[in-house]
Amino acid sequence: MSRFMWGRILIMAFALALCNLSYADGYTETQASNAVKENPSALAMAVDLVAVRPVMFTVTVAGSALWLVSLPFSAAGGNAMKAADTLVVGPAMTTFVRCLGCTKNGYAK
Helix, strand or coil: CCHHHHHHHHHHHHHHHHHHHHHHHHHHHHHHHCEECCCCCHHHHHHHHHHHHHHHHHHHHHHHHHHHHHHHHHHHHCCHHHHHHHHHHHHHHHHHCECCCCCCCEEEC
8 A cells, every 4th residue: 555545644643533432521411410319229320220220121112113103104293302212212221221219310429
């Protein structure tokens, strides 16, 4: 490969690296605003792990199937994203973006 080609590759690599650094700074602000300051008990963590998470995972999968079936109708009505938020994103956040035993969605600080 010529020096010109290596120079282009190097410039592209630096540009991509700088983009990632700028997004990382914004991510920490977003993560800090979603921080949950709860202190759940061991019983709350155990119940959440054994009962709540599997049920919410099932609700997420069923909501995804319902959203897929309702997509032609909700898209025609102009509320496909609202249906996705209600049927898929809400249960998924309750399942995956919540500290164990916490009642609010978000990351533990």
